[in-house]
Amino acid sequence: MLEDIITARKALFSDGVQTVLRGHENRNRRVVLLKGNLVQNSRSESRGISARVNNAGSFGFASIAEYTPEAAEKVLKAAGENALLLSKHRDKKILLPASALSESLPLNYNIIDMEQKKIIELCRQLDDYVVKKYPDLLSRTISYYEDSQDRIVCSSDACSGHLVTPRCYVYVTMSAETKDGVPVELFKALGGFGNYSDNFSDPEKLYPEIDKLYKKVMDKKEGVYAEAGQKTVILGGMMGGMLAHEAVGHTVEADLVRGGSVAGPNLNKRVASELVTMVDFAHSYNGAPAPLPVFMDDEGTKAVDDVLIKDGILVGYMNDRETAEEFHMPATGNARGWSFADEPIIRMRNTCILPGKNTVEELIASVEDGYYLIDSGNGEADLTGQFMFGVTCGYEIKNGRIGRALLDTTVSGIAFDMLKTVDMVSDEVEWSSSGFCGKKQPMAVGMGGPHMRCQIMIGGR
Amino acid sequence: MNGLRDTAGLMDGILKEQDIRKYTYTLSRSEKQELNLENGDFKLMRTVFNNSAYLRVFMNDRMGSVNGNDISREGLEQLAKDAVSAAESATEDPCHDIAPDQGSDVFRQGVTEPDIDRFLERIKEFLDVVKNEYPKINLMATIGAFDRWTWISRNSNGTEFEAFAGQYSFSLEFSASEGDRTTGIDYLGFSTADLDTPFIDMVDIRRRLENVQNSLDPQTLDGKFEGCVILTPATAADMVMTTIYNYASEGVVLDGTSQWLDKVGEQVASEKLTVSFKPYDERIIMGERGTANGFRAEEVTLIDKGVLNTLWLSLYGSKKTGRPLVKYTGSDLVIEGGDKTLEELIASVDKGIIMGGFSGGQPGANGEFSGVAKNSFLIENGKISGAITETMVSGNLGEAFKNIRGITKEQRCNGSTVVPYIAIDGIVISGK
Numbered sequence: 001m002l003e004d005i006i007t008a009r010k011a012l013f014s015d016g017v018q019t020v021l022r023g024h025e026n027r028n029r030r031v032v033l034l035k036g037n038l039v040q041n042s043r044s045e046s047r048g049i050s051a052r053v054n055n056a057g058s059f060g061f062a063s064i065a066e067y068t069p070e071a072a073e074k075v076l077k078a079a080g081e082n083a084l085l086l087s088k089h090r091d092k093k094i095l096l097p098a099s100a101l102s103e104s105l106p107l108n109y110n111i112i113d114m115e116q117k118k119i120i121e122l123c124r125q126l127d128d129y130v131v132k133k134y135p136d137l138l139s140r141t142i143s144y145y146e147d148s149q150d151r152i153v154c155s156s157d158a159c160s161g162h163l164v165t166p167r168c169y170v171y172v173t174m175s176a177e178t179k180d181g182v183p184v185e186l187f188k189a190l191g192g193f194g195n196y197s198d199n200f201s202d203p204e205k206l207y208p209e210i211d212k213l214y215k216k217v218m219d220k221k222e223g224v225y226a227e228a229g230q231k232t233v234i235l236g237g238m239m240g241g242m243l244a245h246e247a248v249g250h251t252v253e254a255d256l257v258r259g260g261s262v263a264g265p266n267l268n269k270r271v272a273s274e275l276v277t278m279v280d281f282a283h284s285y286n287g288a289p290a291p292l293p294v295f296m297d298d299e300g301t302k303a304v305d306d307v308l309i310k311d312g313i314l315v316g317y318m319n320d321r322e323t324a325e326e327f328h329m330p331a332t333g334n335a336r337g338w339s340f341a342d343e344p345i346i347r348m349r350n351t352c353i354l355p356g357k358n359t360v361e362e363l364i365a366s367v368e369d370g371y372y373l374i375d376s377g378n379g380e381a382d383l384t385g386q387f388m389f390g391v392t393c394g395y396e397i398k399n400g401r402i403g404r405a406l407l408d409t410t411v412s413g414i415a416f417d418m419l420k421t422v423d424m425v426s427d428e429v430e431w432s433s434s435g436f437c438g439k440k441q442p443m444a445v446g447m448g449g450p451h452m453r454c455q456i457m458i459g460g461r
Numbered sequence: 462m463n464g465l466r467d468t469a470g471l472m473d474g475i476l477k478e479q480d481i482r483k484y485t486y487t488l489s490r491s492e493k494q495e496l497n498l499e500n501g502d503f504k505l506m507r508t509v510f511n512n513s514a515y516l517r518v519f520m521n522d523r524m525g526s527v528n529g530n531d532i533s534r535e536g537l538e539q540l541a542k543d544a545v546s547a548a549e550s551a552t553e554d555p556c557h558d559i560a561p562d563q564g565s566d567v568f569r570q571g572v573t574e575p576d577i578d579r580f581l582e583r584i585k586e587f588l589d590v591v592k593n594e595y596p597k598i599n600l601m602a603t604i605g606a607f608d609r610w611t612w613i614s615r616n617s618n619g620t621e622f623e624a625f626a627g628q629y630s631f632s633l634e635f636s637a638s639e640g641d642r643t644t645g646i647d648y649l650g651f652s653t654a655d656l657d658t659p660f661i662d663m664v665d666i667r668r669r670l671e672n673v674q675n676s677l678d679p680q681t682l683d684g685k686f687e688g689c690v691i692l693t694p695a696t697a698a699d700m701v702m703t704t705i706y707n708y709a710s711e712g713v714v715l716d717g718t719s720q721w722l723d724k725v726g727e728q729v730a731s732e733k734l735t736v737s738f739k740p741y742d743e744r745i746i747m748g749e750r751g752t753a754n755g756f757r758a759e760e761v762t763l764i765d766k767g768v769l770n771t772l773w774l775s776l777y778g779s780k781k782t783g784r785p786l787v788k789y790t791g792s793d794l795v796i797e798g799g800d801k802t803l804e805e806l807i808a809s810v811d812k813g814i815i816m817g818g819f820s821g822g823q824p825g826a827n828g829e830f831s832g833v834a835k836n837s838f839l840i841e842n843g844k845i846s847g848a849i850t851e852t853m854v855s856g857n858l859g860e861a862f863k864n865i866r867g868i869t870k871e872q873r874c875n876g877s878t879v880v881p882y883i884a885i886d887g888i889v890i891s892g893k
Contacts (some may be wrong), residue, residue: 028528034715039777041551043543044528048511059505065512065530082506086496089581090503116525117550139716175718175826183718183826228685228853228891259500259601260636260643341509380820382645383601383636386851388833390822410822410831412853440602457893459831459853 001025001111002047002067004162006152009072014080018054018096019156020300021076023047023067024340029116029146029168033123035139036131043116048340051075052299055083057094057322061343096321098157105161105296111148112166114196119144122196125203126170126210134214138183139175144168145434146196147444149338155300158321163295167193167444169434170200172210176221184220184407186375186393188213189434193292216393219405224396226409226458232370233411233456234363234397237430239373239389240449244278244351245437246379247387247415249447252308252316253334253346253439254323261383262416263314271314272419278309280318281350281446282333290350291433291446296333298344303333308351312419320346338441348437350446356425360451363424365400371458372397373411385415391458410459418456426451464623465490465613468532472514473615475534479541483519483617485559485755488512488532491610494577498603501588516540517559520548524557556780560755562619568750570626571654575607579656580629587631587660595670597677601646602634614751622751628652628876631660637673644676645850647817647836649695652746652876664875665694672817672836679850680839682892689813689866690854690888691806691840694873694880696816698794701736701880704858707828709763709771711778718826720859721769725784730767731865734883735797737762738789744874749791756788767863794878799868806867806884808843814890815840816854824858831855834890849892856888 006023013019025047032040049071050063060083062075087093123142130140146168154160169191175183190206191199200206235243251261258264263271272278282303283293294303299321308316317327320335323346335344364372373394381387389411396403431448465488476484493509514537517526525547529540584605591598609627614620632650636643651664661667692700706713708729713719721729740748740758749758754776762770771785772778779786807815814837821832834852838845866884873880 034712035717037556037715037781038524038551038554039715040526041524041547042526042528043547046513046528046530048530058503061505061507063508064510078508082508086503086506092502115550116547120550120552139718141716175716183720185718185825228855228889230893255499256601259634260599260638262643265641341511343505343507377823382820382835384643384645386645386833386835388820388822390832392822392825407827408822408825408829408831410833410853410855412820412833412851414851457851457853459855459891 001164002150002152004152005067005069006072006154007160009069010154012073012076013156017080017083019076020052020298021072021154022050022298022340023152024050025150026339027148029119029144031119031123031144033127033142036127038120041116041120046339049075050340051079052343053079053083054096055087057092058083058087058090060084060086063341094322096325102157103159105159105163107162108293108295109164109166111150111164112195112197119196122170122200122203126172126206129207130210137174138177141173143171145171151298153296153298153300158300159296159302160300161296165292165444166195167292167433168196168199170206172213174213174217176217178221184217184223186213186217186220192433193289220393220407223405223407226371226406228459230455231458232367233454234367234372235452235454236372236374237449237451238375238432240353240452241430241432241447242376242379242389244353244449245348245445245447246381246389247385248278248308249348249351250381251383251385251415252318254317254319254327255346256383257317258323259383262385263317266314266416269314270312271416272309272312273422274312275356275422275425276309276312276419277354279352279354280306280308280348281352285350285352291431292350292444294333294349297335298337299335301331301333301335303349306332306334318346318348320344336443338443342441345440347439347443348445350448352429352448353450355427355429355450358424358426360426363426363451363453364397364402366424366453367397368399370397371395371406372402381415386412387415388412411456412459413456418454421455422452424453464611469613469615471534472537475537475541479545481518481541481545483559484517485616486514486516487612487614488514489610489612491608493606493608495604495606496584498600501600514540516544518544518548519557520545522553522555522557523548523551524554525551556777558776558780559616559618560620560776563755563757565621566757568622568624570624571628571746573609573625573627575627575629576656577607580605580607583656583660590661591670595674597637597639597674598670599636599638600633601636604632606630614755616755620755624750626747628654628746629656635673637677639677642677644673645835647673650875654746665873676836676848679848681851682849682890685889685891686812687887688890689810689884689886690890691810691813691815691882691884693815693817693882696819697796697883698878698880699819700858701796702794703824704862705763705773707824707826707858709773711774713826714772714774715778715781720828721772724769725771727769728767729769729859730764730862732767733799733865733868734764734767734862735762736764737795738791738793739795740789740791740793742793742795742879744879745793746876748793749789752788753790758791759788761787761789792877794880796880798870798872798881801867801869803869803871803882806869806882807840807845809866810840810843810884813840814838814849814852815845828858830858851893853891854888861885861888
């Protein structure tokens, strides 16, 4: 983990500008067993120092791939020069007010390295389990992926601290062939926040999830195409999380609001049914740690929860310090950078639609003719809130009962239209944390949601 | 920018000290100067100095690989230790290997000494043109960057490649608005080695800005029909690359899910389609020179007049399957132009769309795709009749490229790919 050479450099900060100095290390571990062959066996580490200087609204940023006091001095100087150069081309002058909170946050966790041999053994054990128990699969892949961020942040006029975010996952992918010889595939990510020992100390605990995945693959190989058109669907919790992140979350990032997103003219207006409340959680949910806790961002803002939609009314945006000032909202700690070389930009943390009162069984039983959409492989949305999610796992619902599995399909809609059709919400939330959000830089994010009944456009043949 | 020969000498010494006899490594050093604009205002100037070291070692047919960005003696020593540790943890697999001796070469690409003042002038000039000629356009995010880097790659068989390279790049995220009406976002970017041409005249920027301005009143379609989809060059590049990854890349060949496993030498697409990687094409600024396996990059035509020439296998995949090796691992895509103009293609379509973007689920191994047509226009009776929204398209990648109606002579070159418009029949297009 990083040794603190950052805090002592605060003495070098210039007067009259706002400065954040950040030491940052990213670490990755990757092992891939494809049909039992070790095709990837890699480790990587990158570290460096960055500085961002705000000179009356002109931002200068500089980073160096070295972690030394000399590197800190160099980036402070270069960032200051960049800000000054830019200020000559910019008319608008803004100096942000000092943050209300200026404290030093304690280290939140430890990063513990695991030797590569143990990681390979874990993958081998899971692969052996799959190949022995399910020899009829066309193919299987076991992938271990670990990434961690270790950051020391020191700001001129906000909080400082040393915070880490380790996470690790095993991805199990299975393929089978339909009776026509066409391959179908599903994957499941197992793991979460923490180190190897937090998630994989007993690999046998993963077997039940692997068994469930196999059943779904067998269902899918007998699957049918969805019928294209507007349908009544039950979105599973993972799909609900994707909706929260992609379709709504991005439109309420304040930098994108400033760019013209649909959330701009809809503030304090109804954008969803009254059953929908959505929050970007900082570090806790229901008294327990959120999937990827964020205690402070890379501007030194202490992270707090951000309520975005309350009972169907759009009530807030996610902000950095600059947009918070512009929109007269609190800065909530959403400005983050992925690596030492990345400037902080507004990112989601643990974005979630809150649970309702119905059970999942009640939701499914309520649908006469529709679909149950469980897992998504990817998703995108634009500023109008038009979204698309790939659906990798789903089933027909006929007369309130689960029917045949679906082959891969896609759903789409306009978020603020579609959310108004939500008329039942389940009483539990499913979270995921293995994904990356792409917005200039990658970022690890958590997302979650309940089951929801709604109307949605589905693609099919 | 100074070369890395001294650091490579240090690396060689460390490998020798640690008795590592079979290896390949690449060391690089890079600099970035990046100007970020938000809604047309200068927002942030960013400078990045980075290093990287990539090392693969082989211990009795066991392979381990490591990456890092600390290229000091201490950092490289640790990297070598970690690589050995990873390799010793692996199982033996003689198919992991390195390229035989490729000799020595020094590559110089693009421009390594930038004219930053001229670059800033070009950016300001672009902003002025957009403001004056395209008043409904919002330039949400504009990034202009100059990147330069040097790298050196050596392996234990004697290969040494060294490179000095640099380029300007310019990218935009933009939409249009008027009153309360806002369009979706379009994205574009290009790279260039010179600043001779105003940015507004690069690639197809004017056409893209006009298309977005003309999308403020999109229509929704009723029901569904099977029609012709004209892929714009950006969309065509994405869909062709997805097809290649889905059917011909190493992963799907090794796991046995490729639908083209036994199709080499056979017709897999329309005879109008020829798909190559051309790293030495003069229109491509930063073509690959050394492959990820350590070979000198070679041009390859994967699909020649619709016939699958080869699967896209690396040294590992080739040794594992006994199939031919492809000495290319980059993305310098060139799709040959056809014999039509865009106007002729549009005039030939009774009912269909011209699709400027595709937002869809990742197709499964069977190639089935469905998703939303973005930045798209309806074509009726040979004419563009207006922008569309909430429209989905679906089909099968393999089948789609067998049903090519026509390809334009015009190819779009953005500095890294060269791609025409491609019109495909038989795609399911569905509205509300």
